[in-house]
Amino acid sequence: MEYIIRDCNENDLPELVELCGKHSQYEQVNYDAKGKENLLKKALFSDSPKLFCFVIESNDQLQGYFSYTFDYSTWDAQIFLYLDCLYLEPELRGHKIGEIVFDKLKEIARQNDCVNIQWQTPIFNERAINFYNRIGGTGKEKMRYFIDIEKTF
Numbered sequence: 001m002e003y004i005i006r007d008c009n010e011n012d013l014p015e016l017v018e019l020c021g022k023h024s025q026y027e028q029v030n031y032d033a034k035g036k037e038n039l040l041k042k043a044l045f046s047d048s049p050k051l052f053c054f055v056i057e058s059n060d061q062l063q064g065y066f067s068y069t070f071d072y073s074t075w076d077a078q079i080f081l082y083l084d085c086l087y088l089e090p091e092l093r094g095h096k097i098g099e100i101v102f103d104k105l106k107e108i109a110r111q112n113d114c115v116n117i118q119w120q121t122p123i124f125n126e127r128a129i130n131f132y133n134r135i136g137g138t139g140k141e142k143m144r145y146f147i148d149i150e151k152t153f
Contacts, residue, residue: 001092001095002059003057003058003063003092003095004056004058005056005097005100005101005104006054006057007054007055008044008065010045012055013037013040013041015055015062016040016053016055016062016065017036017037017040018033019062019087020085020087021033022087022089023085023087026087027122027125028124040053050069051068051084052067052068052069053065053066054066054101056088056092056097063088063089063091063092064088064092064097065085065086066083066086066101066105067084067085068082068083068084069082070082070114076116078113078114079113079115080115080118081105081109081112081114081117081118082117082118082119083118084119086101086119093127098131102117102135
């Protein structure tokens with residue numbers, strides 16, 4: 001399987017939004033693509049990016065992506081890398097691409113003096129959980145909550 005992992009660029013945004021939609025379906029959550037291209041453009045390509053993204057390209061098509069942010073841990077009193085999204089189209093899974101993604105994330109975390117890498121996955125995503133355990137990840141069971149600000153005002 002031939003593929004490349006590269007920085008996301010502005011021309012990738014339509015395909016990235018499409019992959020986000022597929023990712024949300026896989027994780028069984030709602031996704032509205034409306035306006036996402038412009039919002040991602042602002043987050044990724046401003047002078048002070050809030051989000052960082054790489055894409056996985058195979059056969060001249062985007063077939064995966066991973067995005068991350070840097071955050072601060074009160075308990076560790078240090079910066080950590082938060083892997084926000086990791087998605088691979090089904091035909092790319094099982095080819096050790098995830099291991100290469102995590103090697104890249106570890107290097108980015110080291111370069112930015114991060115204490116660790118954090119991420120989450122749905123409890124039903126057994127394949128991902130097995131992968132994360134295999135590469136040395138440690139799981140913590142928590143519930144993730146959110147408040148939709150638009151619906152509370």
